Amino acid sequence: MNVTISAVESLNTAVAGVISRMATGVLMTLFLAYVVNDLGLVPVLFQGILGYVIIFAPLAMSAYLAWRGSDMSEPQIRAWFYAFAGVMGVSLSMIFAVFTSASIVQALLGTTVSFGALAGWGYFTRRDLRSWGAFLFAGVIGLIVASIINIWVGSTALQMTLNLLAIVIFLGLTAYDMNRIRDSFWGADVVEVRRQQWWGALSLYINFINIFTSLLNLLGDRK
Secondary structure, eight states: OOOBHHHHSOHHHHHHHHHHHHHHHHHHHHHHHHHHHHTTOHHHHTSHHHHHHHHHHHHHHHHHHHHHGGGOOHHHHHHHHHHHHHHHHHHTTHHHHHBOHHHHHHHHHHHHHHHHHHHHHHHHOOSOOTTHHHHHHHHHHHHHHHHHHHHHHOOHHHHHHHHHHHHHHHHHHHHHHHHHHHHHHTTOBHHHHHHHHHHHHHHHHHHHHHHHHHHHHHHOOBO
């Protein structure tokens, strides 16, 4: 007989586990990004084809997780989460070479406040936010396509618009994901709770990083 969450730990504790995992991933990413830049590796890594591989590697990993993730065990999901955070850290190392430290700190604070507000609302609201899913995911696909096009177009106005839209879409996804994570724990057994904690952490991590980078690109001061 499976033991459900109601008999093992409170819903608040389960969700706190998601947030702690997400925060660990974010800190790992930012630390690695800082170290890569501090070692002077950014000019080497972001040249030619290698630069594109590094930039698009997180997107490729996300696609693979969406395809095969449902078959993964908890240890596999955990390993992929930290691998994803590591690859993202290398990919984001350029921000420390491009933007001032003050801008990075301000963007991080702004992201934390806005992310926390929407996550809190998504968790405590009695509304069912499942209807938001299709609209928000369509927005993400549109952002990806438009961003790839703009790599060759190079429109500053389009990039600013995409950054603004990304902030709105990923804040919406933060509320949606927190609402979904909360509901997924009800009646789940211990094994499933632990799997869902890693999946939830990955979803929120992706939202946080996208809000942070979009806010930094939109408002950050360059060196």
